[in-house]
Amino acid sequence: MRTHILDNKQNIKYLEENYGNNILPLSSVENDCYPGKIPSEIVLFYKKKVPISKLKKDLHKTIEHFNLFSSRLIMIDEDKFALQYCTDGAVINVLPPIKAVFNAINLDDIKKMMVHVKTLPGEPLLAVTGIPIEDGILCGISCSHAIGDGISLMLFLYAWNCIIEGNDFPRPSSQRLFKGRPIRSDQIDQVFTPPLSELSDLIQDRVKDGSNIQTYFTREYFSDKFLAEMKIKAKSENVEYIISDNQIMTSFLLKKYHDQILPKTDRIVLRNPINFRDIHPDVDSLYIGNAYFNSIAEFTKDEIDKMSIYQIACRLNESITNMRNESFIKEIAYLSEYGIEIKAEVFKNYPLFNVDRDIVSSNLTHLNDLESLFLGPDIGSILYIDASVQTGFTMLKEKSGRIFAQITSRYPLI
Numbered sequence: 001m002r003t004h005i006l007d008n009k010q011n012i013k014y015l016e017e018n019y020g021n022n023i024l025p026l027s028s029v030e031n032d033c034y035p036g037k038i039p040s041e042i043v044l045f046y047k048k049k050v051p052i053s054k055l056k057k058d059l060h061k062t063i064e065h066f067n068l069f070s071s072r073l074i075m076i077d078e079d080k081f082a083l084q085y086c087t088d089g090a091v092i093n094v095l096p097p098i099k100a101v102f103n104a105i106n107l108d109d110i111k112k113m114m115v116h117v118k119t120l121p122g123e124p125l126l127a128v129t130g131i132p133i134e135d136g137i138l139c140g141i142s143c144s145h146a147i148g149d150g151i152s153l154m155l156f157l158y159a160w161n162c163i164i165e166g167n168d169f170p171r172p173s174s175q176r177l178f179k180g181r182p183i184r185s186d187q188i189d190q191v192f193t194p195p196l197s198e199l200s201d202l203i204q205d206r207v208k209d210g211s212n213i214q215t216y217f218t219r220e221y222f223s224d225k226f227l228a229e230m231k232i233k234a235k236s237e238n239v240e241y242i243i244s245d246n247q248i249m250t251s252f253l254l255k256k257y258h259d260q261i262l263p264k265t266d267r268i269v270l271r272n273p274i275n276f277r278d279i280h281p282d283v284d285s286l287y288i289g290n291a292y293f294n295s296i297a298e299f300t301k302d303e304i305d306k307m308s309i310y311q312i313a314c315r316l317n318e319s320i321t322n323m324r325n326e327s328f329i330k331e332i333a334y335l336s337e338y339g340i341e342i343k344a345e346v347f348k349n350y351p352l353f354n355v356d357r358d359i360v361s362s363n364l365t366h367l368n369d370l371e372s373l374f375l376g377p378d379i380g381s382i383l384y385i386d387a388s389v390q391t392g393f394t395m396l397k398e399k400s401g402r403i404f405a406q407i408t409s410r411y412p413l414i
Contacts, residue, residue: 021180036206074192114140122193173284261409
């Protein structure tokens with residue numbers, strides 16, 4: 001591995017002149033976590049009779065608005081990376097039609113046909129694969145976490161649908177977007193895009209591990225009636241806390257699935273992403289990038305088995321409430337000229353993610369329901385979500401009164 005990638009004064013000068021223009025350095029957290037990591041992925045079924053040529057054209061327009069989605073990763077120092085704004089930073093791939101209807105399609109086959117991005121220097125960070133079928137279009141989206149979190153991706157999909165439908169949509173915040181004009185990726189000096197063999201062992205191991213891991217998933221649907229009944233029961237047990245729908249769903253899933261998805265541990269750490277956009281006064285609600293931090297609630301397996309759903313939800317509520325306040329968020333994070341930054345000292349006593357012990361529970365139900373994102377049952381549906389975690393719950397709202405959670409595991413689910 002090269003030890004001083006940027007010992008050339010001309011390259012250093014180029015970086016300094018273009019910071020904030022067409023180069024955005026990753027934060028210290030992003031540099032530690034994302035290079036080499038598996039992407040977030042979604043597979044959609046789109047029913048509407050829209051020519052795939054129009055979908056492709058409108059996707060290009062959306063990428064122009066959300067210019068982080070057209071960028072490449074470059075290496076700016078040893079184990080330090082940045083996004084570089086490129087005209088060809090995203091891949092749009094249309095495959096030949098499949099002569100089959102949606103119900104006859106094998107999802108695993110579609111996932112294998114998708115273009116999967118790699119968060120590595122010079123590689124595209126967004127890939128969209130379109131496959132026409134007899135009753136619609138299948139769309140696979142692979143997105144690097146270096147670009148942004150799940151909310152960023154959902155805002156991107158929302159804007160894409162608005163452009164398809166000819167509707168207005170709120171433009172993304174300029175707090176992290178590039179200010180300058182994009183370049184072509186072939187204009188990036190090769191010194192910034194070293195091959196995998198010249199990157200750290202940690203990044204090489206991530207790439208190898210990501211390609212060898214098999215994950216399994218299933219779904220749970222939650223009706224308004226179920227959630228209302230759980231809240232009534234919770235109130236009858238204790239009125240100290242106001243428990244949210246998401247906390248009830250997470251607690252139900254933890255109690256039902258913990259033994260299946262984490263069979264080799266006696267202690268479970270539940271991580272819940274806290275969205276800074278809702279709390280930090282300096283972060284725009286339409287911020288594109290990574291703007292969250294995980295709260296932590298710990299349980300023994302014996303506790304989970306003995307506690308009621310409400311009792312589990314109370315502990316989860318405490319961990320979220322302790323973090324979800326403006327003063328705490330301002331202590332750990334701030335908005336720099338390049339985007340949201342989490343202070344390095346926060347991680348001194350913060351437990352590292354352990355795949356054999358940790359579950360990530362992500363809540364996206366607070367976004368508009370999927371019908372407004374062109375993913376309602378009359379227009380299409382989300383078939384698969386890979387939130388780049390091997391053990392987790394991802395909550396989404398299909399439409400009013402219909403919320404589902406995808407459960408992801410490294411072990412087969414019963």
